[in-house]
Amino acid sequence: xxxxxxxxxxxxxxxxxxxxxxxxxxxxxxxxxxxxxxxxxxxxxxxxxxxxxxxxxxxxxxxxxxxxxxxxxxxxxxxxxxxxxxxxxxxxxxxxxxxxxxxxxxxxxxxxxxxxxxxxxxxxxxxxxxxxxxxxxxxxxxxxxxxxxxxxxxxxxxxxxxx
Numbered sequence: 001x002x003x004x005x006x007x008x009x010x011x012x013x014x015x016x017x018x019x020x021x022x023x024x025x026x027x028x029x030x031x032x033x034x035x036x037x038x039x040x041x042x043x044x045x046x047x048x049x050x051x052x053x054x055x056x057x058x059x060x061x062x063x064x065x066x067x068x069x070x071x072x073x074x075x076x077x078x079x080x081x082x083x084x085x086x087x088x089x090x091x092x093x094x095x096x097x098x099x100x101x102x103x104x105x106x107x108x109x110x111x112x113x114x115x116x117x118x119x120x121x122x123x124x125x126x127x128x129x130x131x132x133x134x135x136x137x138x139x140x141x142x143x144x145x146x147x148x149x150x151x152x153x154x155x156x157x158x159x160x161x162x163x
Contacts (some may be wrong), residue, residue, distance in 0.1 A: 034124065035067060037064075051114070065084075100137075116124065
């Protein structure tokens, strides 16, 4: 009987787990033909040194998930290349507060927080202040909303309400 239940549960697992195609939207790079993620800021710099974001240099660039990522040094580019998930912003660099509300909005690389070792961007400092009032709750809502975002979907000039 237990084997039958386990086999049944294993058969349902693919139906209840988001597929890779639905697991995440795209990387926010701005609108109309822009290709550089995080406004050209070095995402590794948020985690090293003073923790202040540093503008990257196109001389140290990588392509990842369809976007170009700039870094301030060869060492930071190498760190990102070795483990991009550790340094890339959550929700593809879209606003974390907006994601918790169920829509896509631009993320500002200067309106950020690192929570649980993850980088979250917000639309601006005013939205960041709202975000900081309930970070845990917003992350709890944002994760499932991001998982519902169609693969490759990004903010493209108007908010996308998809939830």
